[in-house]
Amino acid sequence: MHNFSFSRPARRPAWFAVRGQIGRREYWMLALVGLVVPLLLWWSLSASGLVTKVFMPGPADVWNRAVLWFREDDLLGDIGISVYRVVAAWGLSALIAIPLGLAIGTYRPVQALLEPLTDFIRYMPAVAFIPLVMLWIGITEGSKIAIIWIGTFFQMVLMVAEDVRRVPMAQIETAQTMGARRSEIVSLVLLPAAKPAILDTLRVTMGWAWTYLVVAELVAANSGLGYAILRAQRFLQTDKIFAGIIIIGLIGLLLDQLFRALHRKAFPWLYLR
Amino acid sequence: MALSAVRAPKIQLRQVRKVFDAHEQGMVALQNVDLDVSANEFVTLVGASGCGKSTLLRIIGGLEYATRGDVLIDGHGVLGPGSDRAMVFQHYSLYPWLRVMENIKFSRRLQANRGELTSSEVEAASGRADALLNVMGLSNAADKYPNQLSGGMQQRVAIARALLPRPQVLLMDEPFGALDAQTREVMHDLILHVFKLERATIVFVTHDVEEAIYLGQRVVLMAPRPGRIDTIYRVPLPAQRHQDMKHAPEFLALKREILQRIRETSGMKTDLELLEKLSHSVSISSLRTQG
Structure with a gap:
C-alpha cells in the first residue's frame, strides 16, 4: 500500500522490504526463533509417541x-581427533591452494595448464578414492x-583463482601505470585485494571439509565423531547418531562465527559506511 | 638535438593502427591515427561509442599495443606502461584496503619497496602528498577508507594519486563519467586548476561534448568503424575557463557542430531519423502482436 501522507512522520520501513534492514535485536530474535521452533517441533513429535524412539529419539534422549558419551566414552577425545583431521586436511589444502589459485588467477598460461585439469578432478567423488588412498597411504592418520x-x-x-580474477582490472592497470613490476602487482595489489574473498572461500571450504x-x-x-x-x-543407537550430527553442526557454527569475526577484524574497511 | 627535443611534441602518434584479433576477421579498432599533443596541452577525445577513443588512450598509456605505427613520448617509443604517464580510470581503481593517504602515496611505496628512495625523498614526497591532499580538498579525509567517500571524493583521490609522482602526461579515461552533474562541474574546475599548477600534458577521454569543450584546448573527434580521427577542433575560448562560458555563443556553436558531426559519423544524420527508424520497428512489432 502506498502512503503519500506528508503530515505524518516517516514510517519505519516495512519488514519485508526487498534487501531491507532490520535491527540487531530483531535479527537475533528471529535467529533464535529459527533455532527454537524446529527444536520444539522435534520435541513435540518425539513426545507425542507417534514415532518410535529408534526412528526418532527426543531431545532429552x-x-x-x-x-x-562425554562421561564414559571420551567425547572430547572424539571431538579433538575429528577437529584435528578436518583442520589438518583443510590447512594443507589452503597451504597449496592459495599460492596455486593466485597463480591460476594471475597468469593465463597457468590457468590453461591447471584449471581444466582441476575442473576434471573436482568432479571425481572423494569417496571413490578411499580404496586407492588405503592402498597408497595405508590406514594411518x-x-x-x-x-x-x-x-x-x-x-x-x-575458488581462490576466481577470487583473484575478480580483482578489478583498473586496480591492476593503475599499479602498472605507476610503474609496478609484475611481482609487485601480485604482492601489493592482487593478494591484498583478493584477501577478503579468499578468507570467505576458506570459511566455506572449511564447512565442506567437515562434510567429508x-x-x-x-x-x-x-x-572421531564420524x-x-x-x-x-x-x-542402532539413534540417539548417539543424533548427538554426533548435532555436535558437528555446533562445531561448524562456532568455526563459522570465528571466521566471520576474523573477517571483520582483518578487513575493517569492508564494514565501514 | 636538444633544440629539436624542446620543439618536438610531447606525444606523437604516427599512423597508429590497432586490430583486435579475437575474432577470425579481426576488428579494426583504430586506423591511420596521426596526432601530436604538445607539452602542457589539454586535449580531449570525443566520439560515438566504438570509435576507439579509450583504446587510443590505453595505447598512449602502454596498456595496449598498437598493431602498427609509432607511439612516441618525447620522441621515444612507448614500450609499456610507465610512471611518466599516469592514468585515471572511471572507477574501481582505488585500493579499498588502503586509507586515502596510503592510496595517494602508493607510487612512493612502490619505489620504497625497491629501495629507490632516500629518506629525504620520502619526506619531500609526504610534503607533496599533503599539498595534493589540500589542493584536492581532501585534508579531512586522509585517514578514511575509499568506500567511506562519495564518488566525487574517490575520483579526487585517484587524481591525487596519479599526480604524486609528477607524471608528465596525465591520461584520463572518462574519469567523471559516473558522477552527478553538480559534482562533475566542480571536478572540471578542479582539474583545470590542477592542470595550471602541475603543467602536465593531459589527454582526456569523454562522451560528454560539453565537458570536452570546457576542458580542452583542442577537441579531437573520433569516428567509428573503423576507429579514426575525424576532425580536430580548436576551442575558441580563453585559457582561463569559467562556468559561464558554457552559455557563450561560440561555445554553443562548437557544441552544436561537434554533436552534429558525431551523429553523422555514427550513421544517423539526425535524431529524427533515429526516432523514425525506432517507430518503424515498433509499428512492425505491434502489427505482429495484433496479427
Missing part, C-alpha cells in the same frame, strides 16, 4: 546420550586427512 583433502583442495583452488569427515572416518578409524556415528549405526 539425545542430550542424555551426549552426557554419557594420513589416509583420513587425505580423503578430506581430496574433497576440499580442488574446489578451493578454483564421516566418509574419511570410514577408513579403519577407531576414534567413527562414533558409524558405530552407533551398527548398534
Whole structure:
C-alpha cells in the first residue's frame, strides 16, 4: 500500500522490504526463533509417541546420550581427533591452494595448464578414492586427512583463482601505470585485494571439509565423531547418531562465527559506511 | 638535438593502427591515427561509442599495443606502461584496503619497496602528498577508507594519486563519467586548476561534448568503424575557463557542430531519423502482436 501522507512522520520501513534492514535485536530474535521452533517441533513429535524412539529419539534422549558419551566414552577425545583431521586436511589444502589459485588467477598460461585439469578432478567423488588412498597411504592418520583433502583442495583452488580474477582490472592497470613490476602487482595489489574473498572461500571450504569427515572416518578409524556415528549405526543407537550430527553442526557454527569475526577484524574497511 | 627535443611534441602518434584479433576477421579498432599533443596541452577525445577513443588512450598509456605505427613520448617509443604517464580510470581503481593517504602515496611505496628512495625523498614526497591532499580538498579525509567517500571524493583521490609522482602526461579515461552533474562541474574546475599548477600534458577521454569543450584546448573527434580521427577542433575560448562560458555563443556553436558531426559519423544524420527508424520497428512489432 502506498502512503503519500506528508503530515505524518516517516514510517519505519516495512519488514519485508526487498534487501531491507532490520535491527540487531530483531535479527537475533528471529535467529533464535529459527533455532527454537524446529527444536520444539522435534520435541513435540518425539513426545507425542507417534514415532518410535529408534526412528526418532527426543531431545532429552539425545542430550542424555551426549552426557554419557562425554562421561564414559571420551567425547572430547572424539571431538579433538575429528577437529584435528578436518583442520589438518583443510590447512594443507589452503597451504597449496592459495599460492596455486593466485597463480591460476594471475597468469593465463597457468590457468590453461591447471584449471581444466582441476575442473576434471573436482568432479571425481572423494569417496571413490578411499580404496586407492588405503592402498597408497595405508590406514594411518594420513589416509583420513587425505580423503578430506581430496574433497576440499580442488574446489578451493578454483575458488581462490576466481577470487583473484575478480580483482578489478583498473586496480591492476593503475599499479602498472605507476610503474609496478609484475611481482609487485601480485604482492601489493592482487593478494591484498583478493584477501577478503579468499578468507570467505576458506570459511566455506572449511564447512565442506567437515562434510567429508564421516566418509574419511570410514577408513579403519577407531576414534572421531564420524567413527562414533558409524558405530552407533551398527548398534542402532539413534540417539548417539543424533548427538554426533548435532555436535558437528555446533562445531561448524562456532568455526563459522570465528571466521566471520576474523573477517571483520582483518578487513575493517569492508564494514565501514 | 636538444633544440629539436624542446620543439618536438610531447606525444606523437604516427599512423597508429590497432586490430583486435579475437575474432577470425579481426576488428579494426583504430586506423591511420596521426596526432601530436604538445607539452602542457589539454586535449580531449570525443566520439560515438566504438570509435576507439579509450583504446587510443590505453595505447598512449602502454596498456595496449598498437598493431602498427609509432607511439612516441618525447620522441621515444612507448614500450609499456610507465610512471611518466599516469592514468585515471572511471572507477574501481582505488585500493579499498588502503586509507586515502596510503592510496595517494602508493607510487612512493612502490619505489620504497625497491629501495629507490632516500629518506629525504620520502619526506619531500609526504610534503607533496599533503599539498595534493589540500589542493584536492581532501585534508579531512586522509585517514578514511575509499568506500567511506562519495564518488566525487574517490575520483579526487585517484587524481591525487596519479599526480604524486609528477607524471608528465596525465591520461584520463572518462574519469567523471559516473558522477552527478553538480559534482562533475566542480571536478572540471578542479582539474583545470590542477592542470595550471602541475603543467602536465593531459589527454582526456569523454562522451560528454560539453565537458570536452570546457576542458580542452583542442577537441579531437573520433569516428567509428573503423576507429579514426575525424576532425580536430580548436576551442575558441580563453585559457582561463569559467562556468559561464558554457552559455557563450561560440561555445554553443562548437557544441552544436561537434554533436552534429558525431551523429553523422555514427550513421544517423539526425535524431529524427533515429526516432523514425525506432517507430518503424515498433509499428512492425505491434502489427505482429495484433496479427
